[in-house]
Amino acid sequence: MSVRVQSDPFDPGQELSQFSQLVTGAGAIVTFTGVVRDEDGSLDHMLIEHYPAMTGPAIEAIETQAVSRWDLQASLVIHRYGTLAPGDHIMMVATVSRHRANAFSAAEFLMDYLKSRAPFWKKEFTADGASWVAAKDKDEDALKRW
Amino acid sequence: MSVRVQSDPFDPGQELSQFSQLVTGAGAIVTFTGVVRDEDGSLDHMLIEHYPAMTGPAIEAIETQAVSRWDLQASLVIHRYGTLAPGDHIMMVATVSRHRANAFSAAEFLMDYLKSRAPFWKKEFTADGASWVAAKDKDEDALKRW
Amino acid sequence: MIDVVYFAWVRERIGVPKETLDTTAQTVAQLIEELKAREERYALAFADISALRVAVDQELSTFDAPLAGVREVAFFPPMTGG
Amino acid sequence: MIDVVYFAWVRERIGVPKETLDTTAQTVAQLIEELKAREERYALAFADISALRVAVDQELSTFDAPLAGVREVAFFPPMTGG
Numbered sequence: 001m002s003v004r005v006q007s008d009p010f011d012p013g014q015e016l017s018q019f020s021q022l023v024t025g026a027g028a029i030v031t032f033t034g035v036v037r038d039e040d041g042s043l044d045h046m047l048i049e050h051y052p053a054m055t056g057p058a059i060e061a062i063e064t065q066a067v068s069r070w071d072l073q074a075s076l077v078i079h080r081y082g083t084l085a086p087g088d089h090i091m092m093v094a095t096v097s098r099h100r101a102n103a104f105s106a107a108e109f110l111m112d113y114l115k116s117r118a119p120f121w122k123k124e125f126t127a128d129g130a131s132w133v134a135a136k137d138k139d140e141d142a143l144k145r146w
Numbered sequence: 147m148s149v150r151v152q153s154d155p156f157d158p159g160q161e162l163s164q165f166s167q168l169v170t171g172a173g174a175i176v177t178f179t180g181v182v183r184d185e186d187g188s189l190d191h192m193l194i195e196h197y198p199a200m201t202g203p204a205i206e207a208i209e210t211q212a213v214s215r216w217d218l219q220a221s222l223v224i225h226r227y228g229t230l231a232p233g234d235h236i237m238m239v240a241t242v243s244r245h246r247a248n249a250f251s252a253a254e255f256l257m258d259y260l261k262s263r264a265p266f267w268k269k270e271f272t273a274d275g276a277s278w279v280a281a282k283d284k285d286e287d288a289l290k291r292w
Numbered sequence: 293m294i295d296v297v298y299f300a301w302v303r304e305r306i307g308v309p310k311e312t313l314d315t316t317a318q319t320v321a322q323l324i325e326e327l328k329a330r331e332e333r334y335a336l337a338f339a340d341i342s343a344l345r346v347a348v349d350q351e352l353s354t355f356d357a358p359l360a361g362v363r364e365v366a367f368f369p370p371m372t373g374g
Numbered sequence: 375m376i377d378v379v380y381f382a383w384v385r386e387r388i389g390v391p392k393e394t395l396d397t398t399a400q401t402v403a404q405l406i407e408e409l410k411a412r413e414e415r416y417a418l419a420f421a422d423i424s425a426l427r428v429a430v431d432q433e434l435s436t437f438d439a440p441l442a443g444v445r446e447v448a449f450f451p452p453m454t455g456g
Contacts, residue, residue, distance in 0.1 A: 011163065012162050012163070012166055012175070013159040013160055013161070013162040013163025013164075013166065014159055014163070015159070016158050016159040016162050016177065016179075017157065017158070017159025017160070018159075020158055020159065020179065020181075020235075023181055023233070024233070025183060025184060025232075026181060026183065027180060027181050027182075027183035028178065028179075028180060028181070029158070029177075029178070029179040029180075029181065030176070030177065030178050030179075030253075031162065031175075031176065031177045032174065032175070032176050032246065032249070032250070033162075033166060033174075033175040033176075034173060034174060034175075034246070034456055035166075035169050035172060035173050035174070035175065036173075037171060037172070037173040037244065038171060049381055049382055050381075051379070051381055051429070051432070051448060051450070053432050053446070054429055054432035054433075054448070057432060058432075058434075079455065086171075087169070087170070089166075090456070091455070091456060098183065100178065100180070100254075100257055100374075101288075103178070104178070104250065104253070104254050107176075107250070108246075108250050111246055111250075111456055114455045114456040115453075115454070115455055115456035116452070116453055116455070117434065117453060117455075118453060118455040118456075119381070119429070119448075119450065119453055119455075120453055120454060120455035120456075121381055121382035121450065121451065121453065121454055122454045123382070132382055132383050132451065132454075133454045134451075134452075134454075135451070135452035135453065135454050139456075140452070142247075180374055195299055195300055195303075196299075197297070197299055197347070197350075197366060197368070199350050199364070200347055200350040200351075200366070203350060204350075204352075225373065236374070237373070237374060246456075257374055260373045260374040261371075261372070261373055261374035262370070262371055262373075263352070263371060263373075264371060264373040264374075265299070265347070265366075265368065265371055265373070266371055266372060266373035266374075267299055267300035267368065267369065267371065267372055268372045269300070278300055278301050278369065278372075279372045280369075280370075280372070281369070281370035281371065281372050285374075286370070
């Protein structure tokens with residue numbers, strides 16, 4: 001189980017290579033990588049703020065739940081903060097389980113919780129100015145299925 | 147959209163690195179990697195047989211469905227045949243979409259179809275002899291949700 | 293003339309991966325009956341067709357599929373990919 | 375004495391990321407009332423608490439949470455990670 005909260009970029013491929021070496025006896029590896037999206041070509045950059053004293057422990061708590069609920073052999077969460085440009089990788093989740101359904105469910109669960117329960121806030125900067133990204137009802141609703 | 151059926155090993159990390167460069171404007175990349183599992187430490191190796199004239203077209207048909215149904219920007223399926231040892235990577239699926247739910251659903255759909263509809267057959271070799279892996283009812287049932 | 297191909301334990305029971313047959317069968321089911329009547333190894337391989345799948349010209353099909361114009365029929369157990 | 379920290383637009387409205395307060399508030403809700411009474415910028419930031427979330431000692435909490443023994447309270451909008 002590992003959590004990394006960092007301003008530095010990361011390489012999802014390299015992370016998967018390292019992560020897949022943790023797999024012993026497990027059959028299924030799932031990864032999710034989030035990429036900064038430029039909805040309509042107007043995004044200059046994004047600033048991600050977080051709550052350093054809370055971020056790590058909050059993600060660890062989420063990960064601990066996922067590991068026990070879906071019997072994961074290993075899990076990884078990476079989340080960036082600071083300045084990101086369109087196309088940059090924001091975050092990544094990886095899970096390993098004996099069975100594919102568990103690996104998929106755990107990765108989706110982690111994503112849903114990171115969206116709405118990990119203390120990150122995004123501010124978008126466009127030619128028209130800056131604005132905080134509002135939380136989406138559907139992201140909050142996504143938690144209800146777990 | 148790409149399909150590779152090969153006996154050579156592949157590196158999931160390197161595949162994800164290359165695949166993630168196809169992402170333009172999309173927000174979510176999901177990968178699934180299947181690893182040869184050694185249920186009880188008795189597996190020596192596995193032999194995967196396939197139907198060369200059918201395998202590529204069958205997977206392409208599945209992928210075409212996934213791309214249109216979940217609005218994927220890109221997708222990748224790699225599946226090995228031949229001799230594999232415990233811990234080897236058997237196959238990999240990657241999907242990219244604007245939204246995470248689509249990328250996850252498409253990857254799970256591809257996996258479920260590859261399990262039961264792509265013409266591969268696994269034979270396991272242990273100290274006690276060799277036997278063909280039987281299809282599981284739950285894998286067939288998994289198709290019903292789509 | 294039609295090519296018939298076999299995979300996995302079907303191939304092992306029949307003993308060849310592929311053969312070209314001269315047949316008057318109109319459907320896959322009739323082809324199976326013809327084969328079963330031919331030799332014990334076919335009778336064994338096709339004893340329980342609920343345990344078998346068939347592809348006609350490389351597409352998954354059903355046992356009542358017609359063979360007119362078909363070049364290749366494949367018999368195999370349920371697939372175990374992934 | 376209690377540390378109060380603010381994030382995102384709450385921080386921007388209040389104008390500081392962190393302050394240490396001497397308060398007699400027994401709950402988070404009472405602390406908010408105390409702050410709102412203090413200055414316009416607080417009244418603005420806390421105008422609609424349904425748009426806010428609170429963490430007490432770095433754990434997500436509720437507005438009726440007691441403050442006895444608490445060292446840090448954080449106010450912020452709903453989170454947008456991922």
